[in-house]
Amino acid sequence: xxxxxxxxxxxxxxxxxxxxxxxxxxxxxxxxxxxxxxxxxxxxxxxxxxxxxxxxxxxxxxxxxxxxxxxxxxxxxxxxxxxxxxxxxxxxxxxxxxxxxxxxxxxxxxxxxxxxxxxxxxxxxxxxxxxxxxxxxxxxxxxxxxxxxxxxxxxxxxxxxxxxxxxxxxxxxxxxxxxxxxxxxxxxxxxxxxxxxxxxxxxxxxxxxxxxxxxxxxxxxxxxxxxxxxxx
Numbered sequence: 414x415x416x417x418x419x420x421x422x423x424x425x426x427x428x429x430x431x432x433x434x435x436x437x438x439x440x441x442x443x444x445x446x447x448x449x450x451x452x453x454x455x456x457x458x459x460x461x462x463x464x465x466x467x468x469x470x471x472x473x474x475x476x477x478x479x480x481x482x483x484x485x486x487x488x489x490x491x492x493x494x495x496x497x498x499x500x501x502x503x504x505x506x507x508x509x510x511x512x513x514x515x516x517x518x519x520x521x522x523x524x525x526x527x528x529x530x531x532x533x534x535x536x537x538x539x540x541x542x543x544x545x546x547x548x549x550x551x552x553x554x555x556x557x558x559x560x561x562x563x564x565x566x567x568x569x570x571x572x573x574x575x576x577x578x579x580x581x582x583x584x585x586x587x588x589x590x591x592x593x594x595x596x597x598x599x600x601x602x603x604x605x606x607x608x609x610x611x612x613x614x615x616x617x618x619x620x621x622x623x624x625x626x627x628x629x630x631x632x633x634x635x636x637x638x639x640x641x642x643x644x645x
Contacts (some may be wrong), residue, residue: 417442421547423524424503425517431573433490433523444541446483446531455489457602465537465598467591479533480595484525486607491521492607496614504549511549517548521615522551529619536595539588542567549578556622557633562586582630589623596620 419441425433438447449597456462458481459470468478496518504523506510515519530540538643543563549554564585580583600616607613 418447419545421527422503422505423520423521423549424505425496426501426503429516430494431496434492435487437524437531439544441545444531444538444544445533446528448483451482451485454482455485455606457606461604461639463598463601465536465595466524466608467594468598469535477611478527479603480537480599481529483532483632484599487521487524487528488603488607488612491517491612493609495609496611498611502549504547513550513562515550517611518614518618519550521612522618523551525612525615526619529606534595539564539567553622558637561630561634593620593623597625604613 417440419439420438421439423435423437427433439445440447444557450636454477458469458477460468460475460478462478462481464478476497494517496516498517499514500517500520501512501514502520502523527544531544540563543559546559550557551559561582564582565580568580572578596616596619600613600620603613603616
């Protein structure tokens with residue numbers, strides 16, 4: 414593993430099902446996921462197949478959806494497993510190892526969010542920096558804190574370079590509105606090829622999070638505001 418590559422390994426361990434191992438390798442120079450070229454891409458990964466309404470690409474330039482191609486193997490592996498199946502998920506990064514007993518959909522939610530963020534899709538590339546500090550099994554509050562913290566850090570660096578920062582988080586709500594539409598498109602793709610509901614439910618969780626943010630950033634952050642009372 415070279416210095417420019419960062420590996421995150423997920424292991425799904427079941428009682429009566431064979432272990433499933435999934436490795437994600439990220440190029441830290443552009444924060445894009447690194448996969449061998451898929452020779453036989455499924456039809457549902459074509460850009461025009463349930464194309465997201467917010468998609469900025471055209472089929473002549475980008476024939477396949479970047480996210481769909483990257484999640485194709487994962488969807489195929491888990492399409493016959495129901496969402497409430499218990500498993501122990503182990504996530505290993507360069508720095509530490511995480512272990513948790515969860516429903517399979519919660520484990521998939523964690524890994525799908527990582528794959529989505531590191532795919533070459535401009536709609537969601539705002540979250541690429543978070544992937545380098547990936548937090549598996551994050552709660553709603555942890556996701557809120559991490560997303561807003563990284564966004565504000567981005568604004569700080571933008572300000573240092575002479576740009577106009579968005580410290581009021583106005584544009585962040587717009588980003589999450591687009592991601593809500595993106596997740597709806599991905600769910601529509603998966604819905605047509607999945608026999609059971611594990612991977613679909615994982616996308617539903619992602620959609621719920623993006624929907625929550627799109628309502629009101631202020632309301633979402635109110636759940637952690639008490640931490641700063643008397644300390645500002």
